Amino acid sequence: MKIAIIGATGKAGHLILEEALARGNHEVTAIVRNRAKLGETTAKVMEKDLFDLEESDLIGQDIVIDAFNAPAGKEELHVASLAHLTTLLEGHPEVRLLIVGGAGSLYVDQEETIRVMDTPDFPAAFLPTASNMGKAFDTLRQNQQLNWTYLSPAAFFNYEGERTGTYQTGGNQLRVNAAGQSEISYADYAIAMIDEAEKGEHIRARFSVVSQ
Secondary structure (H helix, E strand, C coil): CEEEEECCCCHHHHHHHHHHHHHCCCEEEEEECCHHHCCCCCCEEEECCHHHCCHHHHECECEEEECCCCCCCCCCHHHHHHHHHHHHHCCCCCCEEEEECCCCCCECCCCCCCEHHHCCCCCHHHHHHHHHHHHHHHHHCCCCCCCEEEEECCCEEECCCCCCCCCEEECCECCCCCCCCCEEEHHHHHHHHHHHHHHCCCCCEEEEEECC
């Protein structure tokens, strides 16, 4: 399987890259703005900004993983970046777009009327990212021309968390584990992302992951 990872030097992107390479049966391309930040890798490398990508850069891949993370103060780029990728891949159902999503747009009630970012205790510092990722997702979920999957992490997306090799899946609602915690490590999230790339169990759908 041919897998291209946009933002492969980021916190999520580089672990997803490592997981894809570790499987040993994929042709992996890292799409990065700065090749030097990537270090030694057995992946193919495309040094290009996301907004400079053209249709020809992505067609021919089986999977494109969008691990782009907008910098502070430019959170609106979450909307613009996904719109750009949508434009490139619409009408190409042979290419699946998998998105590293956010937890802020998950729902906390069974009626799915209240999102995590709508709750009183949601940190104000994270609201610009959560709201813009939510807007991008709202647009995405209406798109029937794109072969997409959106993967939301648990509320606590733990970069320092261990790689356990296990996780639980959910849908649009925030889930907790047996200990009552909503947490997933970046490493286990990366496993879930590549599992989805291989199995294709959530086509044109959002799913979420939480630790066991």
